[in-house]
Amino acid sequence: MAAFGLMLLIATAVVAILAPWLGTTDPVQIDPIQRLRPPSAQSWFGTDLYGRDVYSRTVYGGRVSLFVGLSVAVLSVLIGLLVGLVSGYSRPADAVIMRVMDGMMAIPAILVAIALMALSRPSVRNVVLAITIAEIPRVVRLVRGLVLSLRERTYVEAAVASGSRLPRILARHVLPNTVAPLIVQATYVFAAAVLIEAGLSFLGAGTPSQVPTWGNVIAEGRTFFQVAFWMILFPGLALSATVLSVNLLGDGLRTALDPRLARRL
Amino acid sequence: MAIYLLRRIFATVPVMGVVALFVFALLHLAPGDPAALIAGDLATAQDVERIREQLGLNAPLHVQFVTWVGQLLRGDLGVSVFSNVSVTRLIRQRAEPTAALTVATLVMAVSLAVPMGVLAAWKAGTWIDQVIMLLAVLGFSCPVFVLGYLLIYGGAVQLRWLPVQGYVPIAQGLGPFLRSITLPTLALGIVYIALIARMTRATVLEVLSEDYIRTAHAKGLAAVRVLVGHALKNAAVPIATTIGVGVALLIGGAVITESVFAIPGIGRLTVDAILRRDYPIIQGVVLIFSAVYVLINLVVDLLYTILDPRIRY
Numbered sequence: 217m218a219a220f221g222l223m224l225l226i227a228t229a230v231v232a233i234l235a236p237w238l239g240t241t242d243p244v245q246i247d248p249i250q251r252l253r254p255p256s257a258q259s260w261f262g263t264d265l266y267g268r269d270v271y272s273r274t275v276y277g278g279r280v281s282l283f284v285g286l287s288v289a290v291l292s293v294l295i296g297l298l299v300g301l302v303s304g305y306s307r308p309a310d311a312v313i314m315r316v317m318d319g320m321m322a323i324p325a326i327l328v329a330i331a332l333m334a335l336s337r338p339s340v341r342n343v344v345l346a347i348t349i350a351e352i353p354r355v356v357r358l359v360r361g362l363v364l365s366l367r368e369r370t371y372v373e374a375a376v377a378s379g380s381r382l383p384r385i386l387a388r389h390v391l392p393n394t395v396a397p398l399i400v401q402a403t404y405v406f407a408a409a410v411l412i413e414a415g416l417s418f419l420g421a422g423t424p425s426q427v428p429t430w431g432n433v434i435a436e437g438r439t440f441f442q443v444a445f446w447m448i449l450f451p452g453l454a455l456s457a458t459v460l461s462v463n464l465l466g467d468g469l470r471t472a473l474d475p476r477l478a479r480r481l
Numbered sequence: 482m483a484i485y486l487l488r489r490i491f492a493t494v495p496v497m498g499v500v501a502l503f504v505f506a507l508l509h510l511a512p513g514d515p516a517a518l519i520a521g522d523l524a525t526a527q528d529v530e531r532i533r534e535q536l537g538l539n540a541p542l543h544v545q546f547v548t549w550v551g552q553l554l555r556g557d558l559g560v561s562v563f564s565n566v567s568v569t570r571l572i573r574q575r576a577e578p579t580a581a582l583t584v585a586t587l588v589m590a591v592s593l594a595v596p597m598g599v600l601a602a603w604k605a606g607t608w609i610d611q612v613i614m615l616l617a618v619l620g621f622s623c624p625v626f627v628l629g630y631l632l633i634y635g636g637a638v639q640l641r642w643l644p645v646q647g648y649v650p651i652a653q654g655l656g657p658f659l660r661s662i663t664l665p666t667l668a669l670g671i672v673y674i675a676l677i678a679r680m681t682r683a684t685v686l687e688v689l690s691e692d693y694i695r696t697a698h699a700k701g702l703a704a705v706r707v708l709v710g711h712a713l714k715n716a717a718v719p720i721a722t723t724i725g726v727g728v729a730l731l732i733g734g735a736v737i738t739e740s741v742f743a744i745p746g747i748g749r750l751t752v753d754a755i756l757r758r759d760y761p762i763i764q765g766v767v768l769i770f771s772a773v774y775v776l777i778n779l780v781v782d783l784l785y786t787i788l789d790p791r792i793r794y
Binding site: 319322411460463 | 495496497498499500502503504507508515518519618619621622623624625626627630631633634638645729730732733736737740741751752754755756758760763764766767770771774775
């Protein structure tokens with residue numbers, strides 16, 4: 217299943233990267249005469265209200281979704297790792313950081329992102345930042361928990377006793393042990409970020425309307441879904457397949473990297 | 482016990498404090514002039530000044546914060562920039578559909594997911610387990626709004642079993658209410674079902690390897706009694722925790738679900754507020770939803786002692 221997930225994810229990424237060479241037309245090119253046409257040999261996924269090609273919009277939309285997912289995963293894991301390390305090693309900082317993280321986690325992630333987007337200009341960069349801020353607390357919690365338990369391990373205590381300095385202990389003993397759980401966490405953050413981006417764009421709080429993403433293509437189809445269901449079906453399938461592939465990959469990685477944890481979930 | 486109770490209730494204060502600080506800080510740390518941003522591109526200088534005055538942005542920061550928290554504690558969430566109606570009133574007007582939707586989903590999801598999880602754990606490794614777990618992964622991956630439109634298209638447009646969109650309050654009859662809430666509940670509930678089913682399977686599976694389960698089987702108890710009376714009972718605490726934490730998914734999902742099914746609830750209010758950049762409403766919604774979430778998890782925490790008599794505070 218994990219291999220299937222990886223293949224599906226790679227296929228999605230390849231399609232997104234090769235978008236201009238896959239029989240697409242300009243995704244923002246309007247053609248009022250051709251509007252609301254059902255799928256045909258000419259436009260495989262049909263056309264939307266303005267006669268734009270839904271196939272092209274779906275393929276190009278994948279670029280934004282995958283970019284947002286990847287950026288949020290990388291950013292929130294890096295920042296979360298840093299904050300989590302500080303929290304795990306400094307008691308005074310820990311008290312403050314964990315209070316803030318507990319508070320942030322009390323707000324559903326999509327609402328954090330909505331509140332942030334409500335006061336920023338709609339752009340892909342701001343969407344990435346908003347979702348990253350919403351996802352950081354979970355990573356911090358994970359890293360802090362790992363650090364606190366690693367500090368108790370005999371080999372870390374032995375390293376401290378034999379006079380190793382903190383940077384060396386972090387680099388040799390602590391960081392290597394956070395890699396596997398963080399990779400697994402990154403896949404879940406990736407999946408969550410793709411879903412939240414789509415949700416934000418669907419609600420009108422995401423990327424600007426001239427940038428097609430799966431979320432806003434679906435949002436534009438909502439008024440016409442009874443007569444032009446293809447506007448929702450195809451980007452919806454692409455979105456679900458992508459999130460599914462990342463989830464399958466994450467489950468597989470978790471089983472492979474940490475069999476003990478995997479049995480618990 | 483009483484001391485624990487008080488300490489646990491008191492622990493929600495800093496959490497809500499951080500939430501309040503977050504929504505307050507956003508308005509002031511956002512790049513640019515928040516009043517100009519809320520007013521929009523077509524606003525005149527007077528409009529911007531009026532909004533700045535209304536949001537109290539002219540006072541020093543600490544004065545603004547103290548005033549704002551003071552108002553919050555009195556239940557005053559401010560006034561909508563767009564309609565000049567108090568946010569508390571707007572939220573109260575829209576609360577019923579949202580409460581009905583989330584409670585219906587919670588009940589439906591828990592009563593389906595827990596038996597599914599127990600069944601999957603009992604039949605672990607067989608095709609039944611694999612089908613249930615596959616459904617759970619699919620449930621995690623299909624976004625609420627995609628699922629919502631698929632359900633509307635299948636159940637309402639094609640088969641004409643249920644109304645396409647809209648909401649009928651309970652007061653207008655239980656039948657029409659249930660018909661209007663069925664598809665939204667299903668759409669919103671799938672992720673939650675997936676989450677609870679997976680957690681139930683994992684914890685029950687772990688309990689099933691305990692010695693007392695073998696003893697129960699050995700003394701000839703029926704499988705159902707072992708599963709419900711022994712396994713599920715001992716797995717109850719982690720499952721309850723997951724149900725509580727998962728409420729965040731439910732609340733976030735409700736905002737989108739209401740938008741798909743044209744339900745006039747708090748989610749719809751939020752979406753309209755986003756489009757008009759009516760920040761006081763967004764602040765109010767974030768605060769109320771977070772407070773509900775914190776409260777539910779407080780109740781779950783206090784339920785531990787009932788679910789598991791071994792836990793004593």
